[in-house]
Amino acid sequence: MRIDTLAKRLMFNTVRVDTVLEDGSQGSGTGFVVSHQGPHGLRRFIVTNRHLVEDVRSGGLVFTQGRDGQPLIGTRFELEIEEFPHAWFLHPDPEVDLAIVPMAPLERAAREQGVQLYYHGIDTAxxxxxxxxxxxxxxxxxxxxxxxxxxxxxxxxxxxxxxxxxxxxxxxxxxxxxxxxxxxxxxxxxxxxxxxxxxxxxxxxxxxxxxxxxxxxxxxxxxxxxxxxxxxxxxxxxxxxxxxxxxxxxxxxxxxxxxxxxxxxxxxxxxxxxxx
Missing domain, CATH: 2.40.10 (Thrombin, subunit H)
Structure with a gap:
């Protein structure tokens, strides 16, 4: 499949959030990649809900792998995050159900394993x-x-x-x-x-x-x-x-x-x- 339309690119905006809850049951939810141009340059983050990442036993993010800027459709890479709940930056207001994690350390961890992540971020513009x-x-x-x-x-x-x-x-x-x-x-x-x-x-x-x-x-x-x-x-x-x-x-x-x-x-x- 050629990723040559906006709708096709949006299919690679999300990542799957898989967690193990405190009661041992498995959970799943959605995260997505956002790019933001700030005073210190362009930064990318994964955004999700805080209720997906708070008070869980463990968790990971599922990406599609890439090669030479193209997706390897169906080639999975699950990035397990140590101390998963503590990796996320939560909104200061506990009533706001949002959490983010920067992409840079996730991509570094993938590269250390010889993996290129494929995704399309959406710009805050x-x-x-x-x-x-x-x-x-x-x-x-x-x-x-x-x-x-x-x-x-x-x-x-x-x-x-x-x-x-x-x-x-x-x-x-x-x-x-x-x-x-x-x-x-x-x-x-x-x-x-x-x-x-x-x-x-x-x-x-x-x-x-x-x-x-x-x-x-x-x-x-x-x-x-x-x-x-x-x-x-x-x-x-x-x-x-x-x-x-x-x-x-x-x-x-x-x-x-x-x-x-x-x-x-x-x-x-x-x-x-x-x-x-």
């Missing part, structure tokens, strides 16, 4: 500014990529691409927080999935030109209908096995997305504290 967000409609189509219910093409190591729509306007802060909702099938394993406004034709509903891709945010939670018919938001479970958060509950296909500007703020906070 794809985060829409206030004027662009203001031009978005109340209902927009979205694309999100990850490993729902742990499902993926494990032979070719490719994630699952899914579509949905915004359920609340991106320009509004849902419940006063920098988040919005999507109407989409969000399942365990979708945690950490990047969410995009993806319109390859590059035309807005009003007929004006627009970029084909905007990075809108990160899936962090899904809404459940409880026994008492109350709706509650809970983290997308990392494990596909039955767990407390879904007992006597039903997912209602509403996903909570942390806005991409919060990802940028977290990366900039890391860069202020640490230099490579």
């Amino acid at each position: 794809l985060v829409p500014d206030a004027a662009t967000v203001g031009a978005f409609d109340a209902l927009e189509e979205v694309l999100f990529i990850g490993y729902p219910n742990g499902v993926w093409d494990h032979v070719n190591l490719l994630p699952i691409q899914r579509r949905g729509t915004t359920a609340t306007p991106v320009g509004m802060d849902f419940e006063g927080r920098p988040e919005f909702l999507i109407d989409a099938a969000v399942y365990p394993g979708s945690s950490g999935s990047p969410v995009f406004l993806f319109r390859p034709e590059g035309v807005s509903p009003a007929g004006g030109a627009r970029a084909p891709l905007y990075f809108l945010g990160v899936i962090a939670a899904v809404f459940f209908r409880e026994e008492e018919n109350q709706l509650v938001a809970g983290p997308v479970p990392a494990s596909t096995q039955p767990c407390g958060v879904v007992r006597q509950s039903e997912m209602i296909d509403l996903g909570l997305v942390i806005k991409s500007k919060v990802v940028v703020e977290l990366i900039e906070e890391y860069c202020r504290r640490w230099r490579e």
